Amino acid sequence: MSETEPSERARARTAFRRAQHRRALLVAGVATAIVLALVAWVVTTAPGWDRAREAFFSPERAVEVLPEVAAGLWLNLRVWLVASVVGLVLGLLLAVVRTSRIPALFPLRMLAIAYVDVFRGVPLLLTLLLVGFGLPALRLTWLPVSAAFLGGLAIVLTYTAYLAEIFRAGIESVHPSQVAAARSLGLSRGRAVRHVVLPQAVRNVTAPVASMLVSLQKDSGLISILGAVDAIRAAQIATTGDYNFTPYVVAGLLFLLISIPLTRLVDAWSARHGWRGGLSTVSGAGGLR
């Protein structure tokens, strides 16, 4: 097998590119080192550094509280999982209802619009407080009143609204000519939505949906304000009395340990399954019967 020898010109170009690449690496390395050194210097020469190190980064305390905080994180993860599944299903359902033209669904459509407007507009913290302290006041015997349940419910309420809006954007991004093609083949309106519109809609919004789920994981920590013993609340309990805040740092690191790989996973996944654009046409399929 004889590879063609690169010409003198090609070799010169390769050498130049390599040199440039080396230079870029060097510059990046030096710049990073300078910044890190500067930060370390500012922090360690601060007057309160010794006490801060003791209060926030005590290794012994970290090891001590790790089991409790990790047990709390397990609750966060469960809330995240359940809220994600419920939010995805309800969000998609709301989006379909909202974009459908079936007359019988009209009242539901109005409800869906009102729901999304309300829960997207109210801060999550407020929803949490209202659900967490308001619902138990109704004394409904069939309603679980554990803080984890109520907190999860509030998160689901808010995130369903966000997810519904994302899915709606996805549905509207599918070109009408796709519906025309499906209808032309004899598919009914409902079948065209199910087999042609929704699969493309969901693919089109995978990236924003995934980033919503990552931020849901993080917001699951908010259930601690209702008293649920999650990672944050466990850390808070561990800090009472001794003014050592290391448990908070541990909780923060644990959250990062979940959310950073999750974010990378999502990025990699959407890079691989990235949507390569549809086909276009002139005329829409608006008022098909």
Next chain:
Amino acid sequence: MSGTGAPLLSLRGVRKSFGGTRRRGARGGVAHLVLDGVDLDLAPHSCTVLVGASGSGKSTLLRVVDLLEDVDDGQILLDGVDVADPWVDADAVRARLALVFQQYNLFPHLRVMDNLTLAPRVVHGRPRDEAEAAAEAMLAKVGLAHKARAYPDQLSGGEQQRVAIARALVGDPEVLLLDEVTSALDPALVGEVLDLLLDLRTEGTTMLVATHEMGFARDVADEVVFLHEGRVHERGTPAQVLDDPQRAATREFLRRLHR
């Protein structure tokens, strides 16, 4: 004409405009009248070719026949039934017709095979293996058996066009509506697709074809219809319309094509 007896598909005074007239209280803007009383008869087993300048309404006419656009007025008679009436089951009518779109409109999320089997499985309830066998045969006919597992955006323009044709044919339509089906093909492929269409006609499919290619019209048409200003301006055999046009607008159109 090779057809016999009553027409399979007839258009009577079909009118279609875009932009406003159908909605009450149209906000400004004059309606753009695209079809202004079109009459057409397709005999069973016949092939009718639509010609006309770009924008003359060929695609619109095909979409109207496939019930993808509502008409403003007039009749679309399929086997004597006016399918333009809103109480007719449009899904059932569309399942009897097949339209190959000018822009193909393949489903980008489905492999070629699934593009072909979607309607047979979902609309006609055929089992998957049966539908796939039929789809494979059809893909072989258009020379794309080896692309069954590809996604549409992995195909060349000409391959996409042939998949679109195969998708339309796999449902065994009574009337085949073709919109510029050879625009993305090289001469050799045009010949192959042409042969395929001639075969289909022998097998009994009725065809309505919009095209800019007069050679194609000459080879495959029983009747050539020239659309101009929203109406059928001239009609006849290919020899009559293309070689001996009677009307000034037809002559002008053909003269521009040949220049």
